[in-house]
Amino acid sequence: MSDVLKLEAPLGDVIRKSKLKAIKSIVSSFQPINNDKIEFKNNEHSDKNISLDKIQIVANRFITIKRLGSGGFGEVYLAKDKNQNDLLIAIKFENINTSRPQLSIEKYVFEIMYECSYIPKMFYFGIHNEYTVLAMDLLGPSVEDLLNFCGRKFSLKTICMIMEQILRGIEALHNHSLVHRDLKPDNFLFGLGMKSHIVHLIDFGLCKNYRHPLTYEHILYRTGKTLTGTARYCSLYTHHGLEQSRRDDIECLSYIIIYLAKGFLPWMSIKNSNRKKRNEKLMEIK
Template sequence: MELRIGNKFRLGRKIGSGAFGEIYLGTDVQSNEDVAIKFESVKTVHPQLAYESRIYRVLQSGNGIPNMKWYGKFSLKTVLMLADQMINRLEFIHSKSFLHRDIKPDNFLMSKAGKSDFGLARKYRDSSSYRHIPYRENKSLTGTPAYASLNTHLGIEQSRRDDVESLGYILMYFLKGSLPWKGLKAGNKKQKYDKISEKKVSTSIETLCEGHPIEFATYIHYCRSLRFDDKPDYAYLKRLFRDLFIREGFQFDFVFDWTVLKLPAITMPKPSTLCKCTLLILSTF
């Protein structure tokens, strides 16, 4: 299963990062052409992508110049449409008695598909008896620290609650373009994991979600309230975001921010709803 950007670009592995942001390998699902997808936080001191996109517009069609596919920011509408699909995908995975255990943007393709890369997946219950795995402590961290749940950092055996909490951090990353514990420096991997854990514990949910609809804080609070063997109320979580979607007056038409490039008559969301993550999509060669 995959998650796609606008049902057009398949998001693959991260191939680069630095002070400017992050670069992911992508694929145009229609032409099968490789693309580079650049993410840049709007908090960066010296933003580059807006300037870079203007250069590409001028240089388009030149030999050896990458072809710019799309440039823009995530909108609230886009994040809410993605949230609905991502919760559906997790519900399906869990219904088959599996945990993903490595929920992160790299492992989704954004749009009508779903999840990819199940290398760390494992069963959390017996498929016949539905008996849940036992609660354990002192477990090593499995997954990607930036999106790992608090309990995972604390060494507690993962269950369904951890997958849905990780998804909450992805949604905030899409909205903000960064997370408070991203980019921390440390001498080694263990020290970095510890720093991420400390920052995550010390950052309140309200601070993490500040400036964004309260539904995102409500989502993370709910995930953290779940007990080890609780089944998440997926319908409630989807309803949270669907009700917000309706109140905002959006239409669930699968028209994402990047889809608008091919549909110029469609009005972009008002500035107040723009999310703080800048994207630039280029053909790689």
């Protein structure tokens, strides 16, 4: 199916053919920005399971339709917005008693990045019964979905088209004093409808300020940090336990480019039930 892209068909046409995966691609995980004391590894899940056994009406506006999936924050549901002619949106539920609240950090990122076209839009944030909820754009398939749809390999032109948008989104994030720390193809989602050609950045759970947002004073150099993010794509500095900064996001992108061009990375075949040993071998190959 990669021939479709090599023939230089419009990217939007290919994306529209894979809309059946759109609903399943909105899942993401979340964690506080100020996380010096709490580090998540490989997208650990919330310690509070959520099960909504009936339709929920949130803020007398959003009506849940069905569960889409789960992430580190809790669970995400498909819903419709009565204030926008029953527009389909995604709404996330996080137990208010969780020991690691994360949706408030997601809210912060959405608010400061509201002008960026590569970041989803937030419609609502508040409390519903025993849950913190956040309503946002419903997005389409991920770059990983599209890679699978196209035979696990992109043409150079397609990679350039996708990466140009990703770089603009990451640049905007960095300009707002944030580093993502968990960049991967699953966290880049195409929009729906008129936005099906736009690549959106998601999953801000591991975001962190690399500098003070007002004074621009850079964070201190630190060692002995745990591996934060996804080992497959994280930087060598991260493997060595150094504090992450902008350079680490950029190194992640370099591995992603290779992955999209080849369909695999040399260290993907490593199998070891011991996570530490597996990551050490992965670092050695990098």
